[in-house]
Amino acid sequence: MPDDLGFDKLLDDDGLVARLxxxxxxxxxxxxxYGPDLPVVLLVGGPGTGKGRFLRCVRGEFGRHVPTAHIDCGLPVYREQAEQHPQTRSVPTEVLREVARQFGAWQGDGGAVATxxxxxxxxxxxAGDPLAxxxxxxxxxxxxxxLLPRGSFWRGVLNRAGRAYAGVVAGLVAHPGAVPFINAVxxxxxxxxxxxxxxxxAACYGEYTGAGGHPKLGLHSLASxxxxxxEAREVAEGFLFRALRQDIEAAYVSLLGRLSRAGRPALLLDHADxxxxxxxxxxxxxxxxxxxxxxxxxMATARREDGGRFLYHVGGTAGTNDDAPVSWRPSDGGLPQWSRPVGGVPGLTPLSRGVLLVRMPMLTRDQQSRETARLQARRALGDNAAQLRIDSGIHRLSGGRPLFVIRLGEATAALTFREPGAGTDWDLLDARVRSGExxxxxxxxELLLDDLVVRQPPEELPPEQRGHWLDLLSHLSVAHDVECAQVxxxxxxxxxxxxLSAxxxxxxxxxxxWPHCPRHFIxxxxxxxxxxxxxxRLRAYGAAWHGDHTLLRDHYRALEDDAADELFGSAAAHGMHHHLAVGDAETVTDYLDRTFLTRSARxxxxELLAVAEAPLLGRTDDRxxxxxxxxxVTGDVRHKRxxxxxxxVRLCEDRTEPLDEAVTDALPKLLERLGEEPAAGAGTLTQTARDWRDxxxxxxxxxxxTCTRHIG
Known part of the structure; x- marks a missing residue:
């Protein structure tokens, strides 16, 4: 897989990364x-949009030319290290130590960055634990x-006395004195x-709260x-990060730095939400x-489209529109114009003012086709139609989400259909990925669910619910609005x-x-x-699938038929959708025949469109x-029509396979013929038939x- 798949506009010579x-x-x-006031760049996009892959690409390609540190905030190693000595370590200090180590290992122009x-x-x-x-x-x-000075890179901050200092510290264990250890150090x-x-x-720690310009007092207060x-510890951790950034700045403004360093250093934070x-x-x-x-x-990654709730609230009050972050997509063209809004009181304005949101690009149809062509051995000329069938299925399922494209492309590399029109998207999802033994x-x-759901649970998901999370979402796949989901x-x-409530x-x-769709809970x-x-597949013979649809069917059947339903028009129509999902098409046809004369044509x-969206699983497909x-089919002419x-309509809305030309030709004609009935609304039916044909x-x-707008 090319690391830069889909990132062309971000990574080219005049793209955002090169200019940053x-x-x-x-x-x-x-x-x-920009500069000297820089935004924090938040790369936003849901699971599978390539945020982590993009950071790895930046580290690999640009990290050869500018000092770069890469941290995965989702790894447990920093927490595990901090828990070994919680009085003198924390997760952020372990991260800062690792960042300093990575900058200290820089071997490019200007040499290592000292901290x-x-x-x-x-x-x-x-040294600050009084009980140890x-x-x-x-x-x-x-x-x-x-992190101690090594030769000339430190330019006299500890001069050449670093080893002597380290020796004295080591000697304190043999000769502990009455002076508190932190004082001695x-x-x-x-x-x-x-x-x-x-x-x-002094310029750094002399600014710490209560230091009054004295570095020793500042360091004492920080340790305390x-x-x-x-909250006090968080203040200390934040100041340590400032100290690190001042170290990095010093490496660039020193005489040697001005002569030997170019560009800007980068800190890449994955899973930073x-x-x-x-x-x-x-x-x-x-x-x-x-x-x-x-x-x-x-540069940091965040899954929420707005970057995260912590950016927007100060004292529980949301910021104004003027404080909203600049949002930019690579497809917008050009480069984002960012500057900090004027005014604002530090501590009383939202942090979003200092953020540039970069929305991760989805793969275009051409990019998807190129990637699947790379992953799959192209068929002989006679099988091109079958290959197009696979490509179209990948497009429908992925919506351009890179992880979908890559996984499905790999899985379907050896998949063939006996006939060009055979197979559905369900067959693509059944394709197996072989690895190892x-x-x-x-x-x-299953691999996609592991990647997208199991390994990326919501941070605020209660621990006791983590084992049920995938099951809950599976049941909710048949729900529409939140009320339906709550049932x-x-x-x-x-x-x-x-x-957990819906x-x-x-x-x-x-x-x-994950995106929100007004018509689908997922x-x-x-x-x-x-x-x-x-x-x-959760239970044998699709029992869980049928049980959920039956539950919802019975719930809406128990309501008044004409009870308002925002998505389906009426409770009866909502119930009919679930009738259809469990295979009871005859009841649904009877309902539509009965209401044809009592509902307006529009x-x-x-209602017909909403009802007919029901998917088909585990049954013979006679559609x-x-x-x-x-x-x-029994019944009169109108009933049969x-x-x-x-x-x-159900076939055209199911979209688990390419549209059938015979069906698409017949559908508008069937609707027009219903207008021949002696009922009001013939004009509406004719107009609707034309819209559907288009x-x-x-x-x-x-x-x-929202979730089908990419199809076309």
């Missing part, structure tokens, strides 16, 4: 965008020895620091706040709002002490970056198909035969919605 970093992929200089300010702060924190024994404290301080540190180094530490935990990511991003945004500018390009492999649908959730979770699940899905077509497939057509009048129309000619859904 001041370097192209080949190492040529580019005039940097003496961060070292001083981490050493103070490591001296040996433990010495060990904690020595953990950071790799800081005294030795400052005693062996050059005048230049003292000035640097860290020991207090809670979790608690750790927010604790890292917040102090950067707050500092820059207060005028503490630096040249570090911070597993000769049979796993269906690609299912009451039944599915009956008997459990801890339950309203809360909808929030969790939005937080996970608002992404590909994800909904994956979950439907799983629901059908309302009747709308084409019935749509073309090739099946035996309505039955044909119902099945023609939509079918463009291969578009008859009733398009």
């Amino acid at each position: 970093l001041g370097k192209t992929r080949a190492g040529r200089n580019r005039k940097p965008l 003496p300010r961060l070292y001083a702060g981490l050493a103070a924190v490591a 024994d001296t040996a433990t404290l010495v060990s904690e301080v020595q953990r950071h020895d790799e 800081l005294d030795e540190l400052l005693a062996r620091t050059s005048q230049e180094g003292k000035a640097a530490l 706040h860290f020991q207090q935990g809670g 979790n608690a750790l990511g927010r604790r890292l991003l917040r102090p950067v945004l707050e500092d820059r709002e207060r005028g503490h500018h630096d040249r570090l390009v911070v 597993d000769a049979a492999g796993r269906p690609v649908a 299912l959730m009451r039944e599915v979770q009956a008997g459990r002490d801890e339950r 309203y809360r699940i909808a929030e969790l899905l939005r937080d996970s970056g 608002g992404d077509l590909g994800l909904r198909r994956l979950l439907m497939r799983r629901l059908y 309302v009747w057509c709308d 084409r035969a019935r749509a073309l009048g090739e099946a035996e 309505i039955d044909r129309l119902l099945h023609a 939509r079918l000619a463009g291969k578009q859904p008859l009733r398009p919605c």
